[in-house]
Amino acid sequence: MLTLAVAATTLLASQASNLPSVQIDWTGQPVRISALIYGANDSQYHHIKWSLFRLGGNAATTYNWENNFDNAGSDWKQSSGYGWTMRHTPVANRSVPAAAIINHHETALQMGARSIVQVNLMGYVAADGDGSVLESEKAPSKRWVSVKPKKPGPFATKPDLTDGVVYIDEMVHHLVQKYGPASSSRGIYGYSLDNEPGLWHHTHPYAHPEKTGAKELVEKSIAAAMAIKAVDPTAKIHGFAPFGVHEYMALTGAPDWPEIQKQNGYAWYIDYYLDEFAKASKREGKRLLDTLDLHFYVGGGVIEEGGIDAQLQSPRAMWDRSYTEQSWLGEVHPTFFPLIPRIKKSITRYFPKTELAFSEWNTERPTTLTGGVSTADMLGVFGQEGVHSAMWWSLLGENLTPAQLAPSKSAFELFRNFDGKGGSFGDLGYSVKNPDAKALSIYASKNSGNGNLHLILIGKRRHVPIKFQVALPESGLKVINSVGFGQTFTNSLGPVKCAKVDGKWLEVELPKQCAVHLVLSK
Secondary structure, eight states, X not given: OOOOEEOSSSOOOOSSSSXXXXXXXTTSOOEEOOGGGSEEETTOSTTSOXXXXXXXXXXGGGOOTTTOOEEOGGGTTTEEESOGGGTTSOGGGTTSXXXXXXXXXXXXXXXXXXXXXXXXXXXXXXXXXXXXXXXXXXXXXXTEEEEESSOSSOOOSSOOTTSSEEEHHHHHHHHHHHHOOTTSSSSOOEEEEOSOGGGHHHHOTTTOXXXXXXXXXXXXXXXXXXXXXXXXXXSEEEEEOOOSHHHHHHTTTOTTHHHHHHHHTOSSHHHHHHHHHHHXXXXXXXXXXXXXXXXXXXXXXXHHHHHHHHHHHGGGGGXXXXXXXXXXXXHHOGGGOSHHHHHHHHHHHHSTTOEEEEEEEEOSOTTSHHHHHHHHHHHHHHHHTTOOEEEEOOSSOSOOOHHHHHHHHHHHHHHHOTTSSOOOOOSEEEOEEESOTTTEEEEEEEOTTTOOEEEEEEEOOSSSOEEEEEEOSSSSOEEEEEEEEETTSOSSOEEOOOEEEETTEEEEEEOSSEEEEEEEEO
């Protein structure tokens, strides 16, 4: 695992000048940076070079793949119809089974991206498109269709719309017949085991009025995973998509959690979920959970209590042991920060080799420069910490102007299209010793194909630039590309002159509040 080591007191001595020095372990064991961390939810903002699309969210919890209706739940008047899940699907395709998934996946294929699709665990999906469901029509009723993981008989060429049930494995079979398995060039990469289950009683009170049980979720998740893997053994299973720390801890107050925790000594619900999947995988003789999938939104008072500076520091809560989360979460749950090392500790103990994903995340205020800079910083953290996949959720709807979207778009392009020709941050990450993590973040990588070195520099000072130098692995290197966005130039990517090579050192004067991508080569 790659981590940033922050010098505790004194700055390292420099061989080139008296500037603060950043040391990079270019000869150490690199971490493989997954291209799937540059993903998004659904296929919004097609002009950004995403690597992975997720079709999911609250409405997708009730999406009926047979008739394409979903129920908006508390997000919009408990209304059933061609809703959020179908919003990008052409009207002419509404009668096509799994039309929302097909449209989503076709868009991903056109852009050269992979896709992941949410499956329904809650128990019921929308039966019709007749608008708002009344309280008297709570499930079970004619307004809902039940969901089962495994069909008892043969799969149908066309789903039966009259049997009152939809099957998870039949949906997967339908998609495999159309696109091939996940291992093929056109197959759907993986399936997400529903969305934010600790909130079902709130988001979908007429389908699941009671709080979700800790055991209930585990049993439903394992059954669905078994059904999916039986049809497509190569598909990746992601679970359980909790909304935040409350759900990580106790599944948002699951009624049976206190007793389960007491009997087994689990630190948080994540431990139980991993442990139960490990046991089930051993019983079945195959891995049933490939990726522990979480949601993470900067919030909990970070911006309200600390303002812009707190937002710029917020990515440190994911990795930095010297940093205290500036919110009530940091005060109430200090032992669970930094978050990624804490999660990996649970993975190592209960289900080793499980990957880590964040299928929804945002650093807040994505239309601002601060939001764009902190987004770039978080992308660097995901690569540095060996996160397997991540999917940004815009929080903003889909009608932003290019100017509004520019800061967040620039953050992704910094890693995925810095030269306008598809140029990416390297795929091999190297450990960095940073003397001042409060003022800057630094991410180092190498392109395993051409050997070029890449540096992402995040300047977090808002009023003055920061000067430092970076140790290079050899002399004779040149800066062949230098682009960025920031306070003193533009919210869109453009040329930045902030660095020069002096022997085996790179001297940098990083502008105020910015993100810069440097490429070095012989």
